Amino acid sequence: MTLLAGTGPAVCIGEDIDTDLVIAGRYLRTKDRSVWAEHAFEDLDPTLAPRLRGCVLVAGKNMGCGSSREQAVMALREAGVLAVIAPSFARIFYRNCINVGLPVLECHDLVCKDAEMITYDCTTGTVNAGGRSYTCGPLSSRMQEILSAGGLVEYWKGRLSR
Amino acid sequence: MGTLSETILGAQAGSFSDKRIDKAFCHDGTGVQAKVIYDEMGAPGIANPKACYVIYDHIAPANTSQTADLHRELREFAIRSGMHFSDVGGGICHQYMAEGRVLPGEVVIGADSHSCTLGAFGAFATGVGASDMAGIWVSGETWLRVPESVAIHISGSLVKGVEYKDLALAYVTELGMDGATYQALEFLGDSVSSIPMEGRLTLSNMAVEAGAKTGLWYADTVTREYLARFGQSCTDQEVKPEATYSKEIHIGLDDIEPMLAVPHRVDTVKPVSALAGTRLDQVFIGTCTNGRYEDLSRAAAILDGKQVAVRTIVTPASRADYLKAEKSGVMGTLVEAGCVICPPGCGPCLGAHMGVLGEGEVGLSTANRNFKNRMGVGASYYLSSPSTAAASALTGEIADPREVV
Ligand code: SF4
Numbered sequence: 001m002t003l004l005a006g007t008g009p010a011v012c013i014g015e016d017i018d019t020d021l022v023i024a025g026r027y028l029r030t031k032d033r034s035v036w037a038e039h040a041f042e043d044l045d046p047t048l049a050p051r052l053r054g055c056v057l058v059a060g061k062n063m064g065c066g067s068s069r070e071q072a073v074m075a076l077r078e079a080g081v082l083a084v085i086a087p088s089f090a091r092i093f094y095r096n097c098i099n100v101g102l103p104v105l106e107c108h109d110l111v112c113k114d115a116e117m118i119t120y121d122c123t124t125g126t127v128n129a130g131g132r133s134y135t136c137g138p139l140s141s142r143m144q145e146i147l148s149a150g151g152l153v154e155y156w157k158g159r160l161s162r
Numbered sequence: 163m164g165t166l167s168e169t170i171l172g173a174q175a176g177s178f179s180d181k182r183i184d185k186a187f188c189h190d191g192t193g194v195q196a197k198v199i200y201d202e203m204g205a206p207g208i209a210n211p212k213a214c215y216v217i218y219d220h221i222a223p224a225n226t227s228q229t230a231d232l233h234r235e236l237r238e239f240a241i242r243s244g245m246h247f248s249d250v251g252g253g254i255c256h257q258y259m260a261e262g263r264v265l266p267g268e269v270v271i272g273a274d275s276h277s278c279t280l281g282a283f284g285a286f287a288t289g290v291g292a293s294d295m296a297g298i299w300v301s302g303e304t305w306l307r308v309p310e311s312v313a314i315h316i317s318g319s320l321v322k323g324v325e326y327k328d329l330a331l332a333y334v335t336e337l338g339m340d341g342a343t344y345q346a347l348e349f350l351g352d353s354v355s356s357i358p359m360e361g362r363l364t365l366s367n368m369a370v371e372a373g374a375k376t377g378l379w380y381a382d383t384v385t386r387e388y389l390a391r392f393g394q395s396c397t398d399q400e401v402k403p404e405a406t407y408s409k410e411i412h413i414g415l416d417d418i419e420p421m422l423a424v425p426h427r428v429d430t431v432k433p434v435s436a437l438a439g440t441r442l443d444q445v446f447i448g449t450c451t452n453g454r455y456e457d458l459s460r461a462a463a464i465l466d467g468k469q470v471a472v473r474t475i476v477t478p479a480s481r482a483d484y485l486k487a488e489k490s491g492v493m494g495t496l497v498e499a500g501c502v503i504c505p506p507g508c509g510p511c512l513g514a515h516m517g518v519l520g521e522g523e524v525g526l527s528t529a530n531r532n533f534k535n536r537m538g539v540g541a542s543y544y545l546s547s548p549s550t551a552a553a554s555a556l557t558g559e560i561a562d563p564r565e566v567v
Contacts, residue, residue: 016340018533020536021533024539025512025513025514025536026513029226029228031194043539061340062340062343065339065373066275066531066533067275068273068274068290069192070192070195070293071195088340088343089343090340090343091343091344091373091375092289092291095291095294096293099293099294140178140305140307142178142180142305152199152294152296153199153202153296156203156205156296156301157202157204160206160300
């Protein structure tokens, strides 16, 4: 199960962050998810990985562009990121977030301040930060179903056992 | 309701639709991951194995025994489940699928971002991640959001020494790395009927570099004649007058000159002439963008009877491309010129093996993306056409192909 709403301190990253920067290709030859969590963002800023647990990750536009590697979103989930917020996402990254049960919100005007508390709610498509409320792009009912099941694995497990 | 995406998916842009998948493919990278996820789902079997392909290209042949173990597990699973399986040396998944395995009007999903390549056939072809592939294995379906479309109108004809890759770099720059996010590109205009399939594949391949879901061409005589070589037949697709586009750009081929994407962004492009003389440590000709027979053959024409001045790696996109280059003498020309030939596949494109760059080295590649550290930690590399790559290989510096063709 994934909680579709939550609160956590912001970790701000830049625009056009590609999936090679989220998890470098040299760490892909393993099935051990903790390796990806440990090395997340290593080439962008090696001090980021330890700060991800319980955070709300706020990126600039075109978050997750580049390779389709799902290990990128698994790394973030494994590292304890609660949700990812950006003005726009590369579409495969966006799909992958939903598929691994990592809440994802498309929010245009949010100005990120490191460590500021952010509250998000995927069911209403809203984000609150610094006393301001923002409206985000909606998630389709299918996406919400997959997300709240905890990702595509749990979603299919549930459907196949019915 | 008039764009090719809307016609194929049968719904209005912006709506969500659950689609049965005609062809689904993954490679040794995403396939390993998809199998882990598929096992977790606990499904009784693959819904439609005949529509599924597993194609080894990314780290193929295996570079370490760890990779070999992962390969073995997926290979056994693919064969046991009755999926199509292409082992090491068959070629890059996108090119392998382009060899008569995708038809106009189909819905094609690949677990790789460059699956948009197959939009060249008028198929709705797009990339997904490993979980989505596992979901397709389980159900034979997936959800898709019907995209809005961007029209790219092409007119005129290319000048000698300039290639469709230069046009691809030009449109990605014009749109920007996220200029077409969530949208489909449609290639239209007076010149499309004269653009051969290999050029279309190159142009569709780079659609994702502008964030697009796919890069579509309406099936026509070029498509029909190309597919006929693989014993496939198809009918033409008509451009509908009621189609509406969120954005339209116009590009005249006569205005395009040889281009380079400079480190580390695909959408930061400069004319080759502005960077001529930049010293290089390695030239790489290959990938799903530009590793086809025609690409190798243009490079060979420039290198014929001469010697490269810098290490030059050539990796054919598929076994069929390799064989054609071998039989036509193109391969011999490249070897005589001092190039090293790697087995068909992705080669050093993703920085895993067979031509990874060292720290501080500068490379020139015919690939589609030049993200930081991708082809070697601490290295930087430029992207160009095969002609520019070959011309540059001759001097060991970035060089304008118009001076040697
Ligand atoms: S050649 Fe490069 S871009 Fe193409 S599929 Fe292989 S790794 Fe990806």
